[in-house]
Amino acid sequence: MMEFTHTASFNGHCTTLPLSSNNVTLDPTVKDKWGRPALRTTFMNHPDDIATMKFFMERSMELMDAAGAIKKVGSYAENGQTGGVHLLGTCRMGNDPATSVVDRYNRSHDVPNLFMVDGGSMVTSGRGQPTMTIMALAFRAADHLIQAARRGEV
Ligand SMILES: Cc1cc2nc3c(=O)[nH]c(=O)nc-3n(C[C@H](O)[C@H](O)[C@H](O)COP(=O)(O)OP(=O)(O)OC[C@H]3O[C@@H](n4cnc5c(N)ncnc54)[C@H](O)[C@@H]3O)c2cc1C
Numbered sequence: 001m002m003e004f005t006h007t008a009s010f011n012g013h014c015t016t017l018p019l020s021s022n023n024v025t026l027d028p029t030v031k032d033k034w035g036r037p038a039l040r041t042t043f044m045n046h047p048d049d050i051a052t053m054k055f056f057m058e059r060s061m062e063l064m065d066a067a068g069a070i071k072k073v074g075s076y077a078e079n080g081q082t083g084g085v086h087l088l089g090t091c092r093m094g095n096d097p098a099t100s101v102v103d104r105y106n107r108s109h110d111v112p113n114l115f116m117v118d119g120g121s122m123v124t125s126g127r128g129q130p131t132m133t134i135m136a137l138a139f140r141a142a143d144h145l146i147q148a149a150r151r152g153e154v
Pocket residue numbers: 085086087117118119120129130131132134
C-alpha cells in the first residue's frame with residue numbers, strides 16, 4: 001500500500017538550449033488536407049540538456065538522502081524528452097532581420113503591420129516560468145503599437 005503521507009517527489013523543470021537545428025519548417029513532401037506543404041517540427045535535445053536533467057536528478061537524490069528517505073526512485077529522460085508544456089520559440093526576437101523574425105516589440109521584420117505577441121519570440125525560457133514574461137512583452141508591444149498608430153505608422 002502507498003503511504004502518501006510519507007511520500008515526497010521532486011520534478012525537475014529543466015530547459016532546452018536554443019538550437020537552430022530545433023525548428024519548424026515546411027515539409028518538402030508531406031501536404032496538409034488543402035494540398036499545401038505541411039508543417040514539420042524538428043527537435044532533438046542537446047547533450048547539455050540531458051546533463052542538466054541528470055544533474056537535477058542527482059541533487060534530488062541527495063535531498064532525499066538528507067531527509068532520511070528509505071526508498072528512492074529516480075529517473076530522467078536520458079534519451080531526450082518526449083513532451084513538454086512550455087512551448088517557446090519559432091519566431092525568434094532580435095534586431096537583425098537575417099537572424100530573427102520579430103523585433104523587440106514583437107513586430108514582424110518582414111510584414112510591418114504584423115505583431116506576433118506570444119511565447120514564440122522567446123527561443124529559451126532561461127528556465128523560468130514563461131507566462132509573466134510573455135505578458136510583460138505583450139504590454140510593451142501594445143504600448144509601442146498604440147504610439148505607432150498615433151503617428152500613423154500602422
Ligand atoms: C499543463 C501546463 C502547465 C503550465 N504551467 C505554467 C505555469 O505554472 N507557469 C507559467 O508561466 N507557464 C505555464 N505553462 C505554460 C504557459 O501556459 C504557456 O507558456 C503560455 O500559455 C503560452 O502562451 P502563448 O500565447 O504563446 O500560447 P497559448 O496560450 O497556447 O495560446 C495560443 C492560442 O492560439 C489559439 N490557436 C491555435 N491555433 C489557432 C488557429 N489556427 N487559429 C486561431 N487560434 C488558434 C489557441 O486556441 C490558443 O488560445 C503551462 C502550460 C501547460 C500546458
